[in-house]
Amino acid sequence: MEQEQAWYLLPDEERIETPSLIFYEERLKANISLLKSKIDRVSRLRPHVKTYKCREITRLLLSAGINKFKCATIAEAEMLAMDQVPDVLLAYQPVAENISRFFKLKSQYPDTAFSCLADHPKIAEQLSAMAIKEDVTVDVYIDLNVGMNRTGISPDQALSLVKSLRRLTGLRIKGLHAYDGHIHDAAMEVRMEKSAPVIKQLSDLQEKLEAYLGYDLRIVAGGTPTFPIYASETDFECSPGTFILWDKGYQDAYPEQAFYTAALVASRVVSLPDDGWICTDLGHKAVAAEKELKNRVFFISAPLLEVQSQSEEHLVLRNTTPENYLPGDMLYGLPYHVCPTVALHEKAICLKADQSIEYWEIISRKRKITI
The missing domain is CATH 2.40.37.20 (D-serine dehydratase-like domain)
Known part of the structure; x- marks a missing residue:
């Protein structure tokens, strides 16, 4: 033993x-390889950096061909840009001073494409005003509340918000974002059952909004508990985070991963x-x-x-x-x-x-x- x-x-x-x-590099690399083996295209991976928060692990992910990342803070976004990550989604709606900081990121790190969440017309108007002032375009993802009741809007309100945003200069609607942290049941069959209506809701909304906008939209969804489901059952971009380090809670709850x-x-x-x-x-x-x-x-x-x-x-x-x-x-x-x-x-x-x-x-x- x-x-x-x-x-x-x-x-x-x-x-x-x-x-x-303590981090163990061989195990970090093994987890990255295992993650890649569970999805059809590496381009669908957008891991969340909130778990590890260090540049060295970002570099391991980049060297494995993972070029899209998700984060929750301006500091995490800057950390990613320091290593020239091509595509960074700030999975948080910036408010007040963080709007200014978001635009400073775009200015200071032009090699990284930054996007952020939006779920309220007021914030969208503030982003638009700053975009006009800075003479740039901001990519935004509509943040959807699919049951966690933490952030986002109900999917049935999304078209109304999209219409409001489309009238604003300097904003480009890039896609939809949904975090389903309320789906964390230990039994895989229960997670699959609870994920099914979320998948349908997001797919139906994507189709409706693409018909209205006239171009394709991305969907960024889920965390680690539902990653295997979205990876195999959808074409969504997936955002697991804990996978890279794993812990006792997830080890006990999700033995299939x-x-x-x-x-x-x-x-x-x-x-x-x-x-x-x-x-x-x-x-x-x-x-x-x-x-x-x-x-x-x-x-x-x-x-x-x-x-x-x-x-x-x-x-x-x-x-x-x-x-x-x-x-x-x-x-x-x-x-x-x-x-x-x-x-x-x-x-x-x-x-x-x-x-x-x-x-x-x-x-x-x-x-x-x-x-």
């Missing part, structure tokens, strides 16, 4: 600071407060804490340790085995939710194929890089 798990062990453990975020866990958190025992009790340095600031206590981290190097409490800098565990732990012992933990965990770290340790180590900056955890 130790030999099977050896993939996660770091060389020179005693020199590793904790808590730390056999991605490798490619990111862990390294922690050390710092104290033994009582018989059978262990305190580690994996607090709220090092692993995402939005889930219930038992579903925050799973120690693959010590699976029988039971989480008891967590605070800003400490995670207390109960040792129910005869194994003895000492202060300084390293524990390797698999986060249940890796996306917000990555954002807690300024850098990641990357274990390369040759067992060397690099440090990768989590650059777009920042709200601002330069713009």
